[in-house]
Amino acid sequence: MRALHRLVLIGLATGMVGCGAAAPDGRLDPAAVESQLREFEAAHRAAIRARDAAVLEFYAPDLVTISPGEPVLHGREWIAEVLPELFRDAAFDEDFRFVDIRVHGDVVAASYAYTQRMTAADGGVEEITGKGLALLTRSPEGAWRFAWNAYTADPPAREEQP
Amino acid sequence: LTRHLCIVALLPLGAACAAAPQVDLAAEAEAIRARSAGIVAAEAAQDVERSTSYFAPDAIAQPAGSAQIQGRDAIRELYGHFFSGMLKDFAGITTEIEVAASGALAYEYGINRMVLNGPDGDLLDIGKYLAVWRKLDGEWYIAALSFSSDAPAPLPVGR
Numbered sequence A: 001m002r003a004l005h006r007l008v009l010i011g012l013a014t015g016m017v018g019c020g021a022a023a024p025d026g027r028l029d030p031a032a033v034e035s036q037l038r039e040f041e042a043a044h045r046a047a048i049r050a051r052d053a054a055v056l057e058f059y060a061p062d063l064v065t066i067s068p069g070e071p072v073l074h075g076r077e078w079i080a081e082v083l084p085e086l087f088r089d090a091a092f093d094e095d096f097r098f099v100d101i102r103v104h105g106d107v108v109a110a111s112y113a114y115t116q117r118m119t120a121a122d123g124g125v126e127e128i129t130g131k132g133l134a135l136l137t138r139s140p141e142g143a144w145r146f147a148w149n150a151y152t153a154d155p156p157a158r159e160e161q162p
Numbered sequence B: 001l002t003r004h005l006c007i008v009a010l011l012p013l014g015a016a017c018a019a020a021p022q023v024d025l026a027a028e029a030e031a032i033r034a035r036s037a038g039i040v041a042a043e044a045a046q047d048v049e050r051s052t053s054y055f056a057p058d059a060i061a062q063p064a065g066s067a068q069i070q071g072r073d074a075i076r077e078l079y080g081h082f083f084s085g086m087l088k089d090f091a092g093i094t095t096e097i098e099v100a101a102s103g104a105l106a107y108e109y110g111i112n113r114m115v116l117n118g119p120d121g122d123l124l125d126i127g128k129y130l131a132v133w134r135k136l137d138g139e140w141y142i143a144a145l146s147f148s149s150d151a152p153a154p155l156p157v158g159r
Helices: A002-016 A030-049 A053-058 A077-088 B002-019 B025-044 B048-052 B072-082
Strands: A059-066 A093-104 A107-119 A125-138 A144-153 B055-063 B087-099 B105-118 B121-136 B139-149
Touching: A030 A053, A030 A093, A030 A107, A030 A144, A053 A059, A053 A077, A053 A144, A059 A077, A059 B121, A059 B139, A107 A144, A107 B105, A107 B139, A125 B055, A125 B121, A125 B139, A144 B055, A144 B105, A144 B121, A144 B139, B025 B048, B025 B087, B025 B105, B025 B121, B025 B139, B048 B072, B055 B072, B105 B139
Parallel strands: A059 A144, B055 B139
Antiparallel strands: A093 A107, A107 A125, A125 A144, B087 B105, B105 B121, B121 B139
């Protein structure tokens, strides 16, 4: 029941992100969209840290994912499949920040930088940084969602030589 | 009667004009498909300048295992690296193109197939890409590109 309550809250939060950005002529106001996408980042971060499966709502049902090491992924079911294992990892964290946001009519194209942390094979915490490219569209309720998403890791950081 | 016929004939035309979308999205998608085929041909020919010319001046590229690069000079350098003996064969196939209603932005994803020169023979690498296209002065250019392999490392051809 408590989990369901949280799901509803996240659903409402993401639903609100995206409303009120349209100018009277129907075009989106880039400043308003950027503000919504900053809220989107924060809400995504909060959902990850709350281990909330409602993080799925940040992704369109017909999501296209370009992920290293595997063929193109269609749909968001793969996220639902990996979430339980990620959420069991106490070290797991994921954060991203949009770097360049371009509003084109009803679509946003944005690049972003991300950081992901998880437990490594040796028991330590592994941190991966990378960059991504996303196309975001709005749900019927007006919430922004990842529609197409591509990401690649940066090269591993070199340790400083003494 | 003639006048009446003219008015009747004009009415459907006017209705069609009012209902027609401002941007012919299908035509724009075809234009991008042609541009995409053009850059694949340039890449297959390992032509650095022609390949680079398909990118917007401030385009970004996000290769796997490298930091993001920006601008035609950096992209030219990346192509120079790929085309300096590493790449043996290249093919790319568009899977899907979406054109935004504005007609100024489009996005495409597809499949790449590369044969690379390895130290012990040819290596096959199958991958995929996401390209964001932007229309500048009536022509489509790649504004952003991300690409990665489907495998952790290229595989020896034929195995």
